[in-house]
Amino acid sequence: MPDQTAAAARPSAAAHPPISAYALTLLALLTLFWGVNWPIMKIALSEVPVFTFRTVCLGGGAVGLFAIALWKRMPLGIPRGYGWKLTAISLFTITGWNVFVLYGLGMLPAGRTTILAFTMPLWLLPMSALVLHERLSGWKLAGLCIGLTGLAVLVGGEWQSMVSSPLGVLLVLGAAISWAIGTLLTKLYAVPMGAVPFVGWQMVLGGIPIFLLAPLLETDRWFVYSTGAWLAMLYNATVCFVFCYWAWNTLVRILPAGISGLSTLMIPVVGVFSSMVVLGEQPQWPEFAALALVAVALGLIFKPARAQPV
Incomplete structure (x- = not known):
């Protein structure tokens, strides 16, 4: 597993270079596995109750990542002066994300409503432009609009119930x-x-708030789970919380924030189609329309900007 450092400077307003094959490979694997x-x-x-589930995933993921770091002899210490910054990042990317999404989904109908979580680019793009001064090209804005249209198509007729x-x-x-x-x-x-x-x-x-709340809120739910549940938790703790979180943070470091x-x-499109395979749901026209729209959006997003004349 290659490792990326944080040596790169903040992105400038200049147009981004073509996306590397390494970044595209990471993105493809991340999209599939997530x-x-x-x-x-x-x-x-x-x-499995939600806090117990996340405790197993976060704990297993942290153990796996630190084991890899020790095996590769990476420094484990937090650099001086960055402890509070890393804590702030963690509270948004781990605590806020996990607590809000799990409780929110518990109140909403099952199925496509998780797609709401992937409106993240809608919020990140203007943030990155205002704070990081990343350039908002017409292609990127068009890709954002088309991609979000695809997600809206997936929500479809369930909007009223949501x-x-x-x-x-x-x-x-x-x-x-x-x-x-957090990004x-x-x-x-x-x-x-x-x-x-x-x-x-x-x-x-x-994970500290989640670790503390799990035994307080779910003390009566500890029992022997089925093999399927344990395999699902194993997949999350290893593939998602080790590889996918590492890949995502690597992409954030090597790509402009808006692009990542x-x-x-x-x-979410992969999530909908994989649900059809795993859970036996039948594809309908909104799924195929959303797939086409998001594919077009990604093509526009990753379109390299033309070099400026000297």
Whole structure:
């Protein structure tokens, strides 16, 4: 697993260079593994309470990441003066995201409502332009609009049932905003650590409130889960919380924040189609229309800008 450092400077307003093959490979794997995790999470959460589920995932992910860091002899210490910055990042990317999205989804109908969480690019793009001074090209704005249209198509006829639970909608949107703020802070603070221990510390620091609440809120729910539930938790703790979180933080470091955020638009589409395979749901025209729209959006987002004449 390659490691990326935080040595890169903040992005300038200049147009971004073509996306490297390494970044595209990471993005493709991240999209696949995070996308198929939605039906896998449904399997786990049918038996496992939400805080217990996240405790296992965060704890397992942190242990795995620190084990990799030790194996590769990476420095594990938090650089002096960056402790509070790393804590702030962790509270948004780990605590806020996980608590808001799990409680929000508990109040909303099952299925496509998780797509609300992937409105994250809608919040991150203007943040990155205002704070990081990243350039908002016409292609990127067009890609954002088309991609969000694809997500709106996926929501489809379930919108009325979603707005009947406004608190649930607000919580999931809060999760998306929390993720966007955490991504922005990751780019802004540029903590000088390797990506592997950096993500491991995020899970420890951001997981503390979850670790403390799990035994308080779910003391009567500890029992022997089925093999399917344990396999789902194992997938989350290893593939999602080790590889996917590492890959995401690596992409945030090597790509402009707005581009890394927009690149997540395909994940809910993969989630919907994988739910059809795993849970036996039947595809309808909105799924195929959304897939086409998001594919067009990604093509526009990753379109290299023309070089400026000298």
